[in-house]
Structure formats: structure tokens, C-alpha cells
Amino acid sequence: xxxxxxxxxxxxxxxxxxxxxxxxxxxxxxxxxxxxxxxxxxxxxxxxxxxxxxxxxxxxxxxxxxxxxxxxxxxxxxxxxxxxxxxxxxxxxxxxxxxxxxxxxxxxxxxxxxxxxxxxxxxxxxxxxxxxxxxxxxxxxxxxxxxxxxxxxxxxxxxxxxxxxxxxxxxxxxxxxxxxxxxxxxxxxxxxxxxxxxxxxxxxxxxxxxxxxxxxxxxxxxxxxxxxxxxxxxxxxxxxxxxxxxxxxxxxxxxxxxxxxxxxxxxxxxxxxxxxxxxxxxxxxxxxxxxxxxxxxxxxxxxxxxxxxxxxxxxxxxxxxxxxxxxxxxxxxxxxxxxxxxxxxxxxxxxxxxxxxxxxxxxxxxxxxxxxxxxxxxxxxxxxxxxxxxxxxxxxxxxxxxxxxxxxxxxxxxxxxxxxxxxxxxxxxxxxxxxxxxxxxxxxxxxxxxxxxxxxx
Numbered sequence: 001x002x003x004x005x006x007x008x009x010x011x012x013x014x015x016x017x018x019x020x021x022x023x024x025x026x027x028x029x030x031x032x033x034x035x036x037x038x039x040x041x042x043x044x045x046x047x048x049x050x051x052x053x054x055x056x057x058x059x060x061x062x063x064x065x066x067x068x069x070x071x072x073x074x075x076x077x078x079x080x081x082x083x084x085x086x087x088x089x090x091x092x093x094x095x096x097x098x099x100x101x102x103x104x105x106x107x108x109x110x111x112x113x114x115x116x117x118x119x120x121x122x123x124x125x126x127x128x129x130x131x132x133x134x135x136x137x138x139x140x141x142x143x144x145x146x147x148x149x150x151x152x153x154x155x156x157x158x159x160x161x162x163x164x165x166x167x168x169x170x171x172x173x174x175x176x177x178x179x180x181x182x183x184x185x186x187x188x189x190x191x192x193x194x195x196x197x198x199x200x201x202x203x204x205x206x207x208x209x210x211x212x213x214x215x216x217x218x219x220x221x222x223x224x225x226x227x228x229x230x231x232x233x234x235x236x237x238x239x240x241x242x243x244x245x246x247x248x249x250x251x252x253x254x255x256x257x258x259x260x261x262x263x264x265x266x267x268x269x270x271x272x273x274x275x276x277x278x279x280x281x282x283x284x285x286x287x288x289x290x291x292x293x294x295x296x297x298x299x300x301x302x303x304x305x306x307x308x309x310x311x312x313x314x315x316x317x318x319x320x321x322x323x324x325x326x327x328x329x330x331x332x333x334x335x336x337x338x339x340x341x342x343x344x345x346x347x348x349x350x351x352x353x354x355x356x357x358x359x360x361x362x363x364x365x366x367x368x369x370x371x372x373x374x375x376x377x378x379x380x381x382x383x384x385x386x387x388x389x390x391x392x393x394x395x396x397x398x399x400x401x402x403x404x405x406x407x408x409x410x411x412x413x414x415x416x417x418x419x420x421x422x423x424x425x426x427x428x429x430x431x432x433x434x435x436x437x438x439x440x441x442x443x444x445x446x447x448x449x450x451x452x453x454x455x456x457x
Contacts, residue, residue: 046059064423069328094319095428096317097318097404100402109374128169145197164300164301216303240310256407257408280295353378355372392455393452427450
């Protein structure tokens, strides 16, 4: 997810206050229900439980059981083509799914690890061609493992995606255009003196660095690498660059909306049916978007110099159905439809904890992130002083996956490799998030309702 300050402004919230927040709905674990009952409950959520101020622009939700897709729901108040050419939020719709993109990107990273082209524990400076060290911890190399696990000590600053002609080192070199007086490096005060590798804080810039590393290793542009080495082999029609989507996928690409003064206002991907030129938009959904650069032509881009252009941290456009197939890929140990992309042991390694919260060694994202592997989050079902990662009441752990948030969208892909269960949701058009905290967790109210409903199927 993209860590907007509005997502979890729960700094003053205690675990006790997470249990009963005013103005929210409370969800108990659902008994077994029929698909028709689930349809009705999810439709209530889309309609804001009868409150127009909580209504959504669209929702897709999928339940996986025993490794197979057992239930799908697709709905939206943007029904059919609107005057500006918006595609309906149906089963074919593609969305910019935000930070679930990190976990999908990590599949490509681990493919390079398996082939021996990338060492998870090597100094990434060796790949980047310039020295990348936190000046506060100059003796500690920053590695790909740390970048994947958010323990690198890098920080987003006010931006984590920058335009051409700037290169990645502009973030990290004193005097660089985006150095921001060292804002992209954690201080010892912030990490309680813990060095890189030991302290967790969710950071989007990690993945811009990794995308640049991947380009330098492979000689391929990031979006092409992911298309050719991950998405196409798995039969998934998706892309980190809207221009490179197939005709069918592009025709079903849905803009992301927020309600503004009673009307739905597109926040991103509002192409109105016209495929963009070979350009990318600089995206900092929760940062400073005042860079006076709307679109970046890629014709002059030098591969391996600035992977942040491609929003590797959040820019994947994909359907809910194909997102569920990514979940099946993990459930099947790195294989999908007979195509093996990763070894089972590699998939297990992605889920294996690199970091677990001990009360002092990280920022838990207001209770939502308490254990993290290689771009895979483990939901423990624990409450902390700041919140909890409880998906539904009675949940005690077992799920892995990732969440996403940006441009009015909330998303989640979670799976349990022991049971073969999985849960996918993409909702968009969220109104004021500060008024919609969950009643018992650090998820939002809609997310609690969706996950609780899907758990009953």
C-alpha cells in the first residue's frame, strides 16, 4: 500500500479503542452463508450501508477455496459507459491496485535470485553503479533483502518517484535535486540506534531502487521485464505501464475515483478510451505532486537509471480475477496453469519472516504490519498499542499477502497456504478515510465488512 498519512492516522489510538470506534459498523465472524447472501451483504457495503457518505464507486471481491476461485462479486455505481467514456466496474475491469504491485514485482525479483543473477545479500551498490549507503550507518551495506523487507533504512521523503532527466542517485547524493537534506535516510534516533536490516518502516522508494537494480541486471526496461518474465508467462493480461496493455485490457482499464462535492472525480487512468503515447506520469499519490511535470516521454530514457518512473511500488494495472490468479500462484507453490515460475522453496522464502515486531524494532503502520517477509506481509491476528491486523473477529493468523491504497482505492490479496483459502478485494471511490476506520482493526470499515463476508463463504 502507499502510506498516505490519511490511511492510518491512528497515532493516538490504542488497542482498546480499536474495539469500539464511534460511527463505524462492527462485524462478527460470519456463519456459513450462501453466495446470494454474500451478494446482498457486499451490495450493502457498496451502498455505504444506506449512508450515501460511505458509498463506493465500485467493488470487486473474490473468494478462493481449496486453491480454486469459488465466488466472485463485481459491482459499481458507475454502471455502463458514462458520458466521459468510463468502463463499467464489471468482471473484466482492470484497476491500478496500488501496493499489491510490490508483491507481484517481488516474483520477478525472486526469479532473478533463482537464476543466480541477483544476490539477496549483496551490496546493491554493486548493481547500481554508485555507492548507496545510509550516511548515518556507513559501514552497513544495503541489500535487496532489506529493500524487499522494508528494513533498508531508506525513506520516502516528500517524493519517491521523480521525472527525467533525473537519475536515481538524485535521491541519495548530497546536492542532488531530490536529496531533501538527507530525508531519504533514517536517522539513528528514528531507528532506536538499530542499523539497516534490523528496523522496519514501510517505504515505497525501496522498490524504485529495486526496479533500477533489475534494469541494470537484465538490460530490460522495468515494465517490459515484468511483462515478459512474470505476467505473460503466467497468462496474466496486466502491466505496470497502461500503454503496453493489450487492446482488450486497455479497453477495460477503469479510472480510480474519489467523491468531490457530490460527483465522482477521476484521480488516475482517466484516458477516456485513448491509449496514451509512450509516456508515463510521475506518481507520488501520498507525497508532493507539485513537480510541474504531468507526463514523461520514455523515448530518451536510459535503462537502469531511474526505475521510479514505472511506479514499481504501486503501478500494476490488473483485474481482480487475475489478482486472484496471483494468489493461486502462491497457493500452488510458484506454479499456475502448469507453468512453474518459482520453486516451492522460493515461495516459502518470500513468506518467511524477515522482520517481526518486538515492541521496539519498527513502525507497525498503526498495527497493520507486524510481520513481513520478502514483499509478503503475514497477518498475525494481534493487537498492539496502535491497532491490530485482525481481519475478522475471531481471526488468529494464517494469512499472508498484501494490501494497497492510493487515489481512492483500497485493495487486498491474502492467502493461506495451509488451507488453500484466499481473499481478494478491490474497492474504489472511498470518501474521507478519517471517518471510516475499522471497528476492531487497522483496516478500514469497508475492508472489515468485505473480509468478514468472504470468510463466511
